[in-house]
Amino acid sequence: MILVTGATGNNGSEIVKLLAAQNIPVRAMVRDRQQASAIAAPNVAVVEADFDRPETLLAALNGVERAFLVTNSSERAQAQQMAFVELAKQSGVAHIVKLSQYAANTNSPVRFLRYHAAVEAAIRASGMAYTFLRPNLFMQSLLNFRRAIATKNAFYAAIGDAKVSAVDVRDIAEVAVATLTASGHEGKTYDLTGPQALSHTEMAQYISHATGRQITFVDITPETMLDTLLSVLPAWQAEGLIEDYAHYRRGEASAIAPSVQDVTGKAPRSFETFARDYAQMFSS
Numbered sequence: 001m002i003l004v005t006g007a008t009g010n011n012g013s014e015i016v017k018l019l020a021a022q023n024i025p026v027r028a029m030v031r032d033r034q035q036a037s038a039i040a041a042p043n044v045a046v047v048e049a050d051f052d053r054p055e056t057l058l059a060a061l062n063g064v065e066r067a068f069l070v071t072n073s074s075e076r077a078q079a080q081q082m083a084f085v086e087l088a089k090q091s092g093v094a095h096i097v098k099l100s101q102y103a104a105n106t107n108s109p110v111r112f113l114r115y116h117a118a119v120e121a122a123i124r125a126s127g128m129a130y131t132f133l134r135p136n137l138f139m140q141s142l143l144n145f146r147r148a149i150a151t152k153n154a155f156y157a158a159i160g161d162a163k164v165s166a167v168d169v170r171d172i173a174e175v176a177v178a179t180l181t182a183s184g185h186e187g188k189t190y191d192l193t194g195p196q197a198l199s200h201t202e203m204a205q206y207i208s209h210a211t212g213r214q215i216t217f218v219d220i221t222p223e224t225m226l227d228t229l230l231s232v233l234p235a236w237q238a239e240g241l242i243e244d245y246a247h248y249r250r251g252e253a254s255a256i257a258p259s260v261q262d263v264t265g266k267a268p269r270s271f272e273t274f275a276r277d278y279a280q281m282f283s284s
């Protein structure tokens, strides 16, 4: 049995849908069954479990051979993922596919990259087989700017003209499904990027073309960006995003990796394709 955690989230929901479409039995872990209607399918068994309640995780892990691990990036993420790894090991899980992040490193100034590296180390030490997926910025993260784009025809971030090789979540999900359903990915770490590195100004041009409106990117200071983020996110996450954007601004996330093509046999989706497919969401 394959367990997909975070099954209501960006990556988890795409993975469950892809497995369902291939008629592969999957157990989809959610906190609240009522939120799982979008992933309902005959071969999808929904299980309610909470990373903060070990007894529910043990039930979710019962009989699982391969597990996809993701949490949102909160202050609790490292502890939640470490607990999951420990219980997965106890439950006899053979292979964990962990959603990590591009440039994960225990010495990084970016807190997200440090916690991902710490969890990767714990998985390596557990003796279970593993595959680490290290995606760059999600193209779908640009949807976080959609309110500003819809209302002001502009979006704002502290990145300057640095280029980022953002990746489409649909490609991450395809890589995840390949690693969960076929052998040969054990012990591998895959950097996942899109096919091009683009500045936010270039991304704005693609969004303009897709929406038929003139969308402008405006560079702002990290302080201004932090003020905005603090109005919608807990401080730990807002400060982490500022660290992430400083990392992008330093040009550390512009390399292009071949893993999506290598693992899935298909070229990664371009930002142009993403912008076209999500044009409606940038307008509402």
Ligand SMILES: NC(=O)c1ccc[n+]([C@@H]2O[C@H](COP(=O)([O-])OP(=O)(O)OC[C@H]3O[C@@H](n4cnc5c(N)ncnc54)[C@H](OP(=O)(O)O)[C@@H]3O)[C@@H](O)[C@H]2O)c1
Residues within 6 Å of the ligand: 005, 006, 007, 008, 009, 010, 011, 012, 030, 031, 032, 035, 049, 050, 051, 052, 070, 071, 072, 073, 099, 100, 101, 102, 112, 135, 136, 137, 138, 139, 141
């Ligand atoms: N955003 C980016 O550009 C980017 C780039 C590279 C890597 N990443 C990494 O990607 C990960 C986030 O992936 P994502 O966007 O797919 O996640 P997401 O959409 O935020 O989904 C998180 C999932 O975790 C579930 N969850 C939260 N707390 C839980 C708990 N206590 N118990 C059980 N489930 C819980 C949520 O369920 P509910 O529906 O119940 O809340 C949701 O299904 C992070 O680790 C981040 O570092 C992000």
